[in-house]
Amino acid sequence: MAWLVTGGAGYIGAHVVRALQKADLAPVVIDDLSSGIAAFVPEGVPFVRANLLDRAAVGAALDEHDVAGVIHIAGFKYAGVSVTRPLHTYAQNVSAMVVLLEELAARGIDKVVFSSSAATYGTPDVDLVTEDTGLHPESPYGETKLIGEWLLRDAEVAHGLRHTSLRYFNVVGSGSTDLFDASPHNLFPLVFDMLYRGATPRINGEDYPTPDGTCVRDYIHVADLALAHVAAARRLAAGEPLERVYNLGSGDGHSVRQIMDTIREVTGIDFTPEVHERRPGDPARIVASGELAARDLDWRMRHDLREMVASAWAARQQAGDTYPR
Known part of the structure; x- marks a missing residue:
């Protein structure tokens, strides 16, 4: 019996696939490679190149590989x-999920771990976000993730689906030097790319009510995240x-200042970030x-900030000029 990982050729999905392998849970990958990288799929892991709207x-992937459950990571994440x-x-995150859930229901496959998002909370007005914090998504992305959770809830009522959703903020680091974050919107790859080009990273605002005046965010290591997905699948x-x-x-x-200081220390590249004005809508602190x-789920922070930066930097260095732009 296998676990289908949607988006399994992406940065997060590929780490989940390798964690499933180590747990002897037989991963199968489906990914359209719109943002994933085929080389991230380990040799020997079945790979279906397709969009979930297909x-x-x-249906063929579910039948051919005797799928017992799904870890649903695929989606438009920007x-x-x-x-x-x-x-x-909405098409990629909602319509595609409807197709997936319909195909699961038709086959009696009743287990889903959903990669949701802290974007469902919007800009919380609490110091520490909990699962009971109000949900106020502020982008179509956050809205679609919340709708995905609703779809699972309704499929539970209608079809007996068993499920859980994992919400998280900023995923960084690497569990293997051949897996890297290539997102054009995430802080670590943005800063690394600027350093590679000889440009100077920037900080947006240093007058926030935080210990050093810069925004505070929740950063977690991708390998720790992958283990939580596997723990949920096991349960x-x-x-x-x-x-x-x-x-x-x-x-x-x-x-952000701590991130910049640690990147300078780990990379050995001496730089002083440019300080710009605040970006509209950036809250001072979001931590969960x-x-x-x-x-x-045996969730814990197994990696400190230095390890997060060092592992991400090692993966970026190995990618070298092959890093996608």
């Missing part, structure tokens, strides 16, 4: 871009109870509690 391909491409975002497979939603948070967070996930 119903026939989804919150900012989703504002200008809302219909595309579903064993018939053990799970909450509908878990935050995968650090409970602490790091400031991971207590519930620690209780049920």
